[in-house]
Amino acid sequence: MATICMVTPGKNKDTRVTESRKLLWELGKVIDIKSISPKVKLFTIETKKPHRIEPGQHFDIKLTSDSGYVAQRSYSVISDSNYTNQFEFGISKITDGEVSKYLHEKLSISQNLLIRGPIGKYFNLNKTTESVILIAGGIGITPFIFYLRQKNYKNKISLIYSAKNQEEFLFKKELENKNKLYKNFSLIVTLTKENKETWKGLDSRINSKILKKTIKNHLGIKTTYFVCGGSNFVENISSKLIRVGIEYQDIKIERFGP
Amino acid sequence: MINEGFGQNKSKNEKIPPGQYLEKSFPILSAGPTVHINKESWDFTIHENDTIISKISWEDLNNFPKKEINTDIHCVTKWSKLETNWEGVSFKDIFETVPIKKKYRYIMAYSEGGYTTNVPLIDILDDKGFLAYKYDKKDITPEHGGPVRLFIPHLYFWKSAKWIRGIKLLENDQPGFWEKYGYHMYGDPWKEQRYQGD
Structure with a gap:
């Protein structure tokens, strides 16, 4: 019977015991x-x-x-x-x-x-470069929330988040607080179906212009790109990243939905 | 364990393996962005250790007998799609032109972009494994692995590698891309072999 290797914490912080389990x-x-x-x-x-x-x-x-x-x-x-x-x-x-x-x-x-x-050990946000650009559509924000909760923000982290409207802007307070607190964290939000009267921020779908602007802020810093959201969103964003010149192996994707 | 109030009046569909649900659309799944390959520059290589024993071009592929395959497909992410239609070349026909030594029992399939997956050799023989280039009578789109994808419908669909570029013959089984990340070495949907140990 094959087993899966798990790392469990040992008694002191630096010791890890590897055990196998099904x-x-x-x-x-x-x-x-x-x-x-x-x-x-x-x-x-x-x-x-x-x-x-x-x-x-x-x-x-x-x-x-x-x-x-x-x-x-x-x-x-x-x-x-x-x-x-x-x-x-x-x-x-x-x-x-x-x-x-x-x-x-x-x-x-x-x-x-x-x-x-x-x-799942592939779309593992901890096994990557210190600097990342995270791109989320809708509910695709969830793995990034977990990631952002653990960080000390010594390195540059950008999050581009596309949601329908204010109500579907998930974890809004938590993200805005982090944006205020850490100068190495940039939150870029676009609300594609919000009332233009009440929302003065970005309102287009994530396009090459938004991507390029964020990429420019990471210029000269080794960066990995994580894209998470519905299948079409991920397909669209990852193709755009390739088109603006990001290397294939620097893009990791996770499709939610079927 | 029964979850009260769940799935009332739901009956089993005998064509859907355990833990799967019926999907009408054709979801796209891959570990990385879509790879775009020109048909003309595509080829398929068979390796024996460090030796290339065969190289099949797009033109060569079209000279093999065409096989039409009508079958169900099952993705480890839980969806199944019934009665799909594919066209391609059977490994049975390819191996008639390239004799394979008996000592080889597994293959490692590899794709443009670096994806790999392992399959027992026997699982691509006898019209069980194909190089597919048409889905639903049309060329397979890049999103779905075109111009040519591996097609092994009796295993979970991650084994049907998109953007296939070749296979390496192996004496012993080795894990491919997802298999290294804890997915099952074989992947039989009817035995629900999703992860290692299943």
Whole structure:
């Protein structure tokens, strides 16, 4: 039986013990549900044992009906800590989405569900250059929130975030606070469907002009590009990055949705 | 464990493997940005250690017998698409022109852009593995891996490498791109072999 290598913290900070384990389903208890926008809820799920997690990783959630019908989906994890038994998932309610609909409408605090993870070591934001440009569309912001919570902002980090409107500008306060607090962090927000009367910021979809301006601010700094959002968004942005001259291997992408 | 109130009146579709759902569109998935390759400059190389034993150009590929494949496809990200239509060349026909030594039991497929994936050799023989160049009667678009992608529909779709450029013959199994990141070495959707240990 193949195993997956996990790193678990040792007694002192510098010692890490590597152990192997199989990725198993475990019971997760819902300990909090918060609406953070009309479409998105933040679910906090607690497992018995803690896990070491990295921003960009996801967990699978499995639902089973009484007739034996099973559905699974992957959700990107958010946390304040890299080693925890409490995991936050920002989940968008999808029209006709059998899993997200159940989670939004039927799931309540203290109920249990099966989860397994963490999964995914490729779109791992910690294994990269110190300087990054993050580009998010809508709910694609979630892995970046986890990443930004851990940083000391010694190096340049830019986030370009495209959302529909103020209400769907997820984690607004948290991001704006960081933008005020750290001079090495740049937040570039564009709201594509907001009322022009009340929103004076950027309102176009992320275009080459916006990208080039941000890239210019990282001139001479080794930078990795992370793009996360719906499939079309990611396809569009990654092609644009290539077109403005960013090297293929410096772009990492994660598509949300199917 | 039953999740009360979930999936009432839902019945199993026998054509959909466990944990998968039916998708009508054709989602795009890849680890990096889309790669654009000219048909004319595309070729497919078969390596035996450091030796190239065959190079197939776009023109050569079109001289092999055409196979039409109607099949279901299953992506590890949980979607399945039923009754898709593909056209391509079967490895069975390619290997008739390039004899493969018995000691080789696995392949490492590699793509433009650096993607790799490992598959047992037996899984691309007997009309089970193809080099596909048409989807739904049209040239495969770059987003979906064109001009030519590997097509092994009985395994999860990450094994059907986009922008395929060649295979390396191996005596022993080695992990490819996603496999190194913890995905299953084989990837049978009916056994739900998503991650290592499944």
